[in-house]
Amino acid sequence: MTTNSRSLERIVTKIALLVATLVALSVPASYAYGEYTELTDILTYKAKVKATAINELIAQMPETWMYAENRLQGLISHVPVTLDNEHIQIFDQKGELLTHSGTPLTGQTVRVSFPLSDSGTTVGTLIITTSLNAYFFGVGMSIVLSLILASMVYFALRIFPLRALQRANQALFTEKERAETTLHSIGDAVITTNVNGSINYINPAAQHLLGCSLNEALGKHITDVVGLCKAENDEKVDCPLEEALRQNASLSSGEGNVILKRDGSKVEIEDSYAPIHGQNGEVTGGVVVMRDVSLTRNFMKQQTWEATHDALTGLTNRREFERRLQAALSDAKKTGNPHVLCYMDLDRFKLVNDTSGHAAGDELLIQIGMLLTARIRKTDCLARVGSDEFGLLLENCDIDIAFKIATEIKESIGHFVFSWSTRQHSVGVSIGLSLITKDHSHAAEIIAEADNACYWAKECGLDQVTISAASNQGLAARRSEISWVARINKAFRDNRFVLYQQVYRTLNTTAGLKEHIEVLIRMIDEEGKIIPPGHFLPAAERYALMPEIDRWVINQVFSQYDSLIRQRSGKPAIYCINLSGATINASDFLDYIREQKQQYNIDADAICFELTETVAVNNLQSARAFIEECKAMGFAFALDDFGSGTSSFGYLKALPVDYLKIDGSFVKDMEHDKVDQAMVETINHIGHLLGKFTIAEFVENDKIVEMLEAAGVDFAQGYGVNRPVPLFP
Template identity: 30%
Template sequence: MKSIGDGVVSVDAMGRIEFMNEAASKLTGWGAAEALGRPAAEVICLRCKTTLEPLVNPLEIVLQRNAPMRLPVGTVLLRRDGKQSAIEDSTAPIHDHNGMLSGAVMLFHDVTSSQQLVLQMAHLASHDVLTDLPNRAMLDDRIRQAVAAGERNNGAFAVLYLDLDRFKRINDSLGHAVGDLLLCSVADRLRACVRNSDTVCRQGGDEFLVLLADQQSQHHAAAAAEKILAELGRPHEIGGHALLVSASIGISVFPDDGHDAATLIKNADTAMYRAKAGGRCNAQFYKHDMNLLAVERQQMEADLRHALEQGQFVLYYQVKVELASGRASGAEALLRWEHPQHGTVGPERFLPVAEDVGLIVPLGRWVLKEACAQARRWQNEGVALETMAVNVSAQEFRRPDFADCVREVLRQTGLAPGCLELEISESSLMRDVEASNAMLSSLKDIGVRLAVDDFGTGYSSLSCLTRFPLDALKIDRSFVSAIGAPGDARVIASVALAMGNALGYRIIAQGVEAQVQVDFLKARGCTEGQGFFFGGPLTAAEFSRRMAAKAGAYLR
């Protein structure tokens, strides 16, 4: 130790100095014999460089947390004679041959290059680069220790598998740099939610794992999960954005749900998918029948990829009717999956999975091209429709090449731009107003029509919508269903229609199912209606026959 040019100090489990080399003596001004047995904070006096506020000694912190750490940038060591020295350090726990904490060691900044490299490599091998949280390898080791302790003491602990809800939408809309900052913010809040004896790990992407050591019951794990959900639910101030993010949490408990790290994590993962299926932003404990659901989801992922390759997706079409004249004014393309075993599968079952596994963009582009091609075929056959409406997912809308894709599809199919109406959800538009406006302007330059889907669901304001180059607002079906309901429910629909008319846009009402709704909508200036009152979704062939039978007249 005398030949080492760096300061080295070690303490026992009580935080008392038990060793100090010559370099440490020179830096602190304490002789090794004088320092022996003294508290670490008395010998190694640390201050913040800018404020000179005292800092908690890292040796004490390491003994409390049983985890390595480093001093913050700008730390100074106050020598015994009052002089200051800027230092950087690496402080780590010391364990005996039984793995028990026996002390801690602190190496000052001037370590040799080889020692510094070893420390850096050791840290990188056990920590996530982005968040500096322990990685999966370290968590597995901690779980192995917890299993061993649990088996010795007949104890229990819990593993939480946490996945951020719809994090990909933030990445797609605001970029990966903002997404990375959000992940770091989430990591900081998770650290603050748990005890020093617990472990927070980044599994990868937007997934995190939490080891709750020494949990006495499921109640304690549930309380911890609720605390995490509440803490993550507060707005994250990132890059000028107040981002809201929720999480789905799955919980497995030792020993009931597994006796090793792999099984406990797998079962917590399974429970997490049940939490997502249950509406997201909630926590679920693992139950043994969940494995069947996990297998079904994995099978759906595989089937979806195969379906896209094998052309199992089809489009159905639902008519839109001009309320003033009763004539068919357009159609909306609706995606269905013709599953070879399960028959026709609706989008509510497979689109969330397609979003999670990255298939929503290629699937959306297929829908766009097929819908435009069908609209052109109908024109050639003499079917009189002004517009073909196509829904656009948030992931598609946020891609920089989306406008180019639309332009190319129109070129390939020969459909005039004015015959295509793209429907973008209100929530997608409001995630980033400036980016949305730029994309809408690019699409408007092509000549396509633009509509806001699910208008009135509470995301946007009139001032924001007036900034967008829109053609139509599609009133959410929840407002239409209120028409004819008892009490004052129809007032809600009147307000939504009045807002749309105030902006001077075409108003389209979806979910029309009764004559009383048609009369109400017409009286209040609604332009078009869509719903089962006029007809449900039909195949292209059925739609053609329906149009011929109706001769374009849907209202008398």
């Protein structure tokens, strides 16, 4: 026996002795601990149950319970039953024994006490005592058994390993080189062969990967077990192991190969092939290492798919759609082939979300996506490009055919009924078409055209198909408004907004001596020319820029009010400022007015805010609340363009305004049109009955002024009275 073997024998002996010692100590220790824990748990449980029963007696007889010995005896003897080796005692609050059950115990015991209480106050103690004789007897028996078991463990661990030691020592060197090479190359599945390629070992991972057991594979040639083929076409690939053995070098079959299992399934792998060397360096066999990368590659494919598809509907996402659109544009520039973009926006989709919830909305989008997919060609590209918006790229398709396809899509969606829970919903779709031509510069331009056409389709009454064309005046106006947005924002950055004023003429001195002045806004273009508000305010209103403009006007007037009064040599005036519907609906706008009033210490009666009748009626509740809040701060209010609505007089009593501005469409022709004259007189009369001052707009000449004075109108405004001039000269 070699030195290493003797050393190993000593190690085995020490390990056997250590394990036997652990067995000899751990068994009785575990038994003692477990038994003692169980004993105390049982006593604690009994004490708790008996104490609970006694506490109920105390609650019934708080003053005399300690004298009810018979009832106490019954409770401690039967709830639960007292055993022969238990002694139960009840003490009062002073520690005096009230009663007991069982015989007092001698020798080693264990006891558990539990307080007796009345309404949270301890009035006594319950003590249960039991003998430990049986416990110590059990511990002693466990010690005897553990010594016997430890002896058996010691001999088993010492004798059997030593017998195997000599056999293992003989095969050690032969297996050493093989093990080192295998461990060096190991991935997941490992197969070893002899020099002829016959399998002599496969590990469990290889058995699972190949779908065969070790016994089935032993002795077979590697090519009979490992079926390599190309992933894309199942073309068979030669196993590189034979070449690796010939070259005495490590090889790989390359990427994109799979293993074809017996059941016909495929497994994507990464593999390597290497020779195994003998003691003298000769090739004695080979090792194949294969790693299952199906999950990794599937994950990469999933990541690639998610990068180009919408997670909810499974359709192409906006980024990939724009790439496809750009490719179509490049093709149109190169070949002149016609392609069409359809931009689709669902109608009444918000109603589904509001009435049935977002889960219903999501399911509707999924079903609409499936419906659209079923109606298009495989070569077309359908994408979800927004919340309820879809894009469809029709390649090699002229605009007429695209219009027919879009119309069919519109009709199929219109006939589609979506059911959710107990509700049924019908939606429509507005579609804008844009022909992709070589004149387009980039994909974003095409999307903007189709989006504008889609918007115009909605403006025309929903469920429409509109083709983007220069001849479409509605689309042209839409594009013009969009262009104004950028110009307005740039004008703000460049400080190119100015204020003008138009002074009213007082026709009735009883309306007050203060001069009334309307504040008007103008924009200056890049060349210094004045742009009237009619050019840019419609775009500002449509694209939510009015709150910023209105705040700017208020800040200019409030911050420079003292300067305005000095220009007037100290004469007071009332400045009228127009407000938009979007502005008064902003949640923080009233706070803004309060801050500006406080910051510049302006007299509230010097300011009159104006709302158009349309804005007030369309936002009646919020307009009324806004007006009341402003009037509480001291500001006056005017209702602009009064009479233009269909129910003007019906709403007038609900709005606490101070001034009525008679719509200019009645005023400008009243000298020639008796109906217009009658309307002006009627509005003026009703306004005065409601205690409001009246202002006539669009006063163009002296004849109209005379007629207004005769009718009793309080103020006149227009180019025939005073033309607008800069507010700050």
